[in-house]
Amino acid sequence: PALSLHAQDGLLVEEVPLARIAEVVGTPTWVYSAGTLRRRARALKRALAEAGLRASIHYAVKANSNLAVLHVLAAEGLGADVVSEGELRAARAAGIPASAIVFSGVGKTERELRLALAEDIAQINLESVEEAEMLSALAASLGRTARVALRVNPDVDARTHAKITTGRSENKFGIGIDQAPALYARLAIMPGLAPVGLATHIGSQITSGMAAYRAAYARLAELAQELLARGLPVLHIDCGGGLGIPYRDEPAPLPEALAGAIKSTIGPLGLPVMLEPGRWIAGPAGVLLASVVLQKQTPSRRFLVLDAAMNDLIRPAMYEAWHGILPVSAAAAASPLSPADVVGPVCETGDTFTRGRALPSLHPGALVALLDAGGYGAVMSSTYNMRPLAAEVMVDGARFAVVRDRQSQEALLAGQRLPPWESD
């Protein structure tokens, strides 16, 4: 959406030519569109409001935790869903108030829980009786009361990639819906805890329609009703994230559909709801800009070797994910297409972005953009093969700025040392 092709300047993000960013910042570089982030945050808010829901959005920081990204979303009034001390600190540093922060995750450490209590964040989503006991003891010893929600595993099949489905009973997440009533009643009498609601999250990149969402929310609503009937406090329902985006030609569920699914299931309770979307907001707002190192022709295949690799964008290697790939120059975009394997320089065959993709012939130095890389892109990168973390750039209208420096070679080695017995 924020991408366009200009006859001279080639591919633009908003009003900034990607070629200009490559010239100034080099490649590989992540490029984010502030306008797209704002538009998507607003579209989600509008869909929820138009369905008549009282809703708060807690952006899942794991999708993209760049401070500049968080800052744009904070200015749109979004809260945060965090899963680590680092994400909690990033959200606070970007100006998201503690009162709008939810802490999720199956293994929060005592140190993380202490910080969450000290910051007095809005809610901690508990995933097990063991965790409830740990938090209760800690909060009581600190003289605090933690607002907690119980994350319920509704045992539904979100029909997404096995590595990112979370709502089946065999997954590690949440508490089984059958155990939930008893545990919720216990939470209400455990020292240091104040149960405030229920939460669920059934998986990510959900594109198979609303059936799984509706099934999960219907179970949650029924459970909430049962708890309320027993006089237990249920103040709101956290509906999780998971809304998919069309990387290729998947049928893309719209936020209106999700709002409708919530309205028809949880709506009758009349309670406020919370959402934890990550990918839907950040994914389409970013591209990974890379250069062609060389084009290699073997007897059977054409390989485009990029200076970006699986250590930068791991989704294709990890989930067989499809990302659009576009040449940046207008001339290349108009050239004849033939199949190419697009790969990185990392020393394993899994370092393949795509196979047999229709692309023009590209000379060394030509630029390409890997699309929909704003979510689960930079955040999942590593320094495998001693490759520095790529730079990150924010575009806003005609302006752009580096919002994270490219890691230097010095920084890659920093912190390492020989054991003292080797250095005499």
Ligand code: LLP
């Ligand atoms: N809430 C909870 C508790 C979650 O575990 C997640 C994602 C979200 C919200 C946000 O889900 P989203 O709206 O972004 O789908 N690395 C994978 C995705 C992993 C998602 C993990 N949990 C990928 O690249 O596809």
